[in-house]
Amino acid sequence: DVKVTQSSRYLVKRTGEKVFLECVQDMDHENMFWYRQDPGLGLRLIYFSYDVKMKEKGDIPEGYSVSREKKERFSLILESASTNQTSMYLCASSLRLGASYGYTFGSGTRLTVV
């Protein structure tokens, strides 16, 4: 089975800190995604990447950046954490471009910014 591993299950950070959320997948998937999930707002796309070194903004990229130096790793960076970034962060990957491939999600990181 494809595994998507997120480095932390729970994280508490202070306002203004720089926060790194790591995601690693082990099945050579080309595509990787970062979503956040909030009650009543559902899953919202932050950034995605279809290839190494490639990144595209999603629907809510403000306050975030990403890095994809290696195919298997996609990092989400909160440049200066704020309380409104308290959320569940979900990483996902999919095999390649094309309409027939669904996502495999990681187990999520619940981030609290205090």
Add this chain to the structure above:
Amino acid sequence: QKEVEQNSGPLSVPEGAIASLNCTYSDRVSQSFFWYRQYSGKSPELIMSIYSNGDKEDGRFTAQLNKASQYVSLLIRDSQPSDSATYLCAVNRDNYGQNFVFGPGTRLSVLP
């Protein structure tokens, strides 16, 4: 803004009944549609996909797609308490078919 809408629920059905979950989408060019199940406190997991008009069956699950009406549904036959979860509809929104917008989800409760 490309949107995906679902009834938030909760949808309650008795054990053994058919649960019907519905999803509408706004973008006529969408080509692929996925259903995910999310248990409380867990991440979404892929149930099934559908690309062509009509029905697609996989075990107790049947996905139905009507592109003219911009409507996709998921039927769960012989519902079990273990099916109690939130069901997310996802619709693709780019030409590569790998950038999805998710609906808000419908919470299903199967009563023993």
